[in-house]
Amino acid sequence: MNSSDVGGRSVAEAGSGLLRGTNQSGVRAHNEKLVLTILGRSGPLAKSELTRRTGLSAQTISVIMRRLEADELVMRGTPQRGRIGQPSTPMALNPNGVFSMGLKIGRRSTDLVLTNFLGEVIDRAARTHRYPDPDQTTRFAHEAIAELTGRLSKSEQSRIAGLGIAMPFYMWSWAQALGVPDETMVGWRTADIRGDLASRYEFPIYLENDASSACAAEVAFGQSNGPDDYLYFYVGYFIGGGVVLDGALFTGPGGNAGALGPMPVPGKDGRTCQLIEVASLSELERQLAKGGLETSSLWESSRDWEVDPDILENWIASAAAGLAHAITAACSVINFSAIVVDGWVPVAIRARLVEAVKHELGSLNMTGLETPEIREGSVGADARALGAASLPLFDRFMVDRSAYQMTPA
Known part of the structure; x- marks a missing residue:
């Protein structure tokens, strides 16, 4: 989950590039998200490096890492032996610690992707159409969600963070550009895809403009430099x-x-x-x-x-x-x-x-x-769907929600 600066500015020490946490007892969740954000951005790191980057004490980092490891959100890497002292063990995000889904509703196709904690697509379903229809789109979403989650174990299903939807806003206004009669798109005026899905599933549902979602994927999963x-x-x-x-x-x-x-x-x-x-x-x-x-x-x-x-x-x-x-x-x-x-x-x-x-x-x-x-x-062609899938991940496990306009149902 290489990000150039996801979740950075509100917790970044000016001019130093360090993300700063706090040792006060009331912000356990923030500090855990802070550590997960840094690991997602930088890859595997030793506890000593996490201490340096966050400004948290070594004891606090050790407590956080034990907790995250017990929750299977992080995993230990191969010990690295330095010039002096004991070998250090890098900690990394557990790819199977969290799963997320992204639904892209496009003018010519609809796609659902299932991603792991690293933002890697591990399964997908897709269909093409002459124009998007809200009822058919909802039906496809239900069928695809059942298909993709059905291939996960019960334990993995319990680790689904949510589903993000990436779709064009004002969909009903695109009939002429799509070359279809106005009445074929009028259903989108009252359609509530997010609400329909939220009423059926226990995990939260998010909604974002499709192009903004593609951009979010570039921010979240693009080149770290x-x-x-x-x-x-x-x-x-x-x-x-x-x-x-x-x-x-x-x-x-x-x-x-x-x-x-x-x-x-x-x-x-x-x-x-x-x-x-x-x-x-x-x-x-x-x-x-x-x-x-x-x-x-x-x-x-x-x-x-x-x-x-x-x-x-x-x-x-x-x-x-x-x-x-x-x-x-x-x-x-x-x-x-x-x-x-x-x-x-x-x-x-x-x-x-x-x-x-x-x-x-x-x-x-x-x-x-x-x-x-x-x-x-x-990121490539999957940017819209990946951006949608990133919304639950960043809302629930990363710092700085202000980086995205997210509204969970």
Whole structure:
């Protein structure tokens, strides 16, 4: 669970990079979460290093580690012999100490993933659709939850922390963009997927915007040496994104900050259009369909696509141009040190898109602005589902809930 700074700033000692705990008796849960957060971020550590990083006493750390080990949340590693003294035994998160589920509801597919304490996907279920229907989505969720949890032992089932849902907000407003009649999406106005699931299961249910969830996954499971401030783009059926400030996801008062799709950018014909029109996979799908080519494989897997190379190249060029203009506008408001681009695309195509964005950005007038680093996301196509699965983990076992806008049912 490598995180650049998940749960950091409110408990970080300014300028030192150390997370600080407290030895007062009333904050046992905080100190335990603090230790779990550090182990999740840094990997296995000896007790002496945990003492140094938290500022807690050696005795307090020993008590915490005994308690966490008894709860099977942490495990002992192989003793490491140093130059002098007794060998030290690193402590690490127990992968099977906690499980979590993430439900991604997309415009073309729905996925449920089961993850362990390290954020690794250990099981999944998926279905594709012409458009998302609330009743069918709820039915799929119940069936998939039963299927995935049914493969766990009774003991493992008792360690399920919860289920997070990642879905587009205002789903009913996307009928025209999906090319379906308005009445097919109107059910989403009154649908309460979270409430329906919460009424049936004992574990808590969380809800987050899908693009924000993807960004949360990058914060939680991305590269540990990543930047603290960056703008995140996720290229899905519709492009979206998120804002990361001081190492934490910023979703704003309404939970929809970083809704980058509506940003105005120049279109192919020179007219102003929205970023969503040129940098979304819906546009690639449209171009393929216009050429009489099949499109269903785009949504069945993101590992490899066999698509017309000319159409793909044209889409990459248009998407990169739109992204470059959006990045320039965003950096005029906040001087992001980096831009992270990820999505439901094969790794090789993501790399080509990032290189194209770099080229396009270099051709724009950036006078008065600092050119940000353009880098690939490190989570990949599963970012939305993984971000959803991370919500229960961070709410129940990690510090700094302010990093995510979470509301358990």
